[in-house]
Amino acid sequence: DAGITQSPRHKVTETGTPVTLRCHQTENHRYMYWYRQDPGHGLRLIHYSYGVKDTDKGEVSDGYSVSRSKTEDFLLTLESATSSQTSVYFCAISESMGNQPQHFGDGTRLSIL
Amino acid sequence: GENVEQHPSTLSVQEGDSAVIKCTYSDSASNYFPWYKQELGKRPQLIIDIRSNVGEKKDQRIAVTLNKTAKHFSLHITETQPEDSAVYFCAAGYIFGTGTRLKVLA
Numbered sequence: 007d008a009g010i011t012q013s014p015r016h017k018v019t020e021t022g023t024p025v026t027l028r029c030h031q032t033e034n035h036r037y038m039y040w041y042r043q044d045p046g047h048g049l050r051l052i053h054y055s056y057g058v059k060d061t062d063k064g065e066v067s068d069g070y071s072v073s074r075s076k077t078e079d080f081l082l083t084l085e086s087a088t089s090s091q092t093s094v095y096f097c098a099i100s101e102s103m104g105n106q107p108q109h110f111g112d113g114t115r116l117s118i119l
Numbered sequence: 120g121e122n123v124e125q126h127p128s129t130l131s132v133q134e135g136d137s138a139v140i141k142c143t144y145s146d147s148a149s150n151y152f153p154w155y156k157q158e159l160g161k162r163p164q165l166i167i168d169i170r171s172n173v174g175e176k177k178d179q180r181i182a183v184t185l186n187k188t189a190k191h192f193s194l195h196i197t198e199t200q201p202e203d204s205a206v207y208f209c210a211a212g213y214i215f216g217t218g219t220r221l222k223v224l225a
Contacts (some may be wrong), residue, residue, distance in 0.1 A: 041215075047217060048125075048208055048215040049208065049215040051213050065120070065214070096163070106153065106212070108165055109162070109165070110163050113162060
């Protein structure tokens with residue numbers, strides 16, 4: 007399995023609080039992605055990165071921000087969490103092309119009460 | 120933007136039979152079509168992919184076909200086994216379909 011670590015794996019928090027999820031890779035892949043997975047919606051792209059400090063929005067980026075200060079780390083931040091952001095969040099990486107998520111992390115289950 | 124539709128949402132087959140899952144996409148510029156398998160509580164895993172310059176690709180019991188003119192692509196699983204039971208997702212680039220829950224009945 008590709009070296010992708012997501013942290014935390016589970017989190018419960020309250021509406022209005024800031025939340026940061028971390029994705030760490032040891033593969034030195036250029037491209038990184040954040041997805042959310044909800045029943046009936048499949049996986050929806052939130053943001054992606056094509057290099058250090060290079061990021062772009064995906065399908066459902068409202069309410070989320072990202073940062074990538076190092077090749078190996080991609081952070082997803084919910085500035086003020088809402089109940090609609092309760093979901094399972096997956097990080098993914100790919101080596102050579104920007105539209106080809108190849109390997110996924112184990113996911114973070116986030117519950118916002 | 121790109122839109123991917125996937126059918127059926129659920130599929131039950133007898134062990135040993137074939138399973139077919141179909142997807143359509145909207146953006147004619149799309150050129151990469153991966154398929155993922157996700158077991159319950161696990162991460163999605165890339166199982167096969169096809170690029171726009173290829174019409175068909177096979178890997179053991181699984182195969183994908185692509186019709187660029189009609190903008191649809193399909194996953195074919197032959198000789199299904201209980202361990203094939205999972206949710207399968209198609210994608211056009213990084214835009215995913217909504218998934219097909221495949222159940223293989225022993």
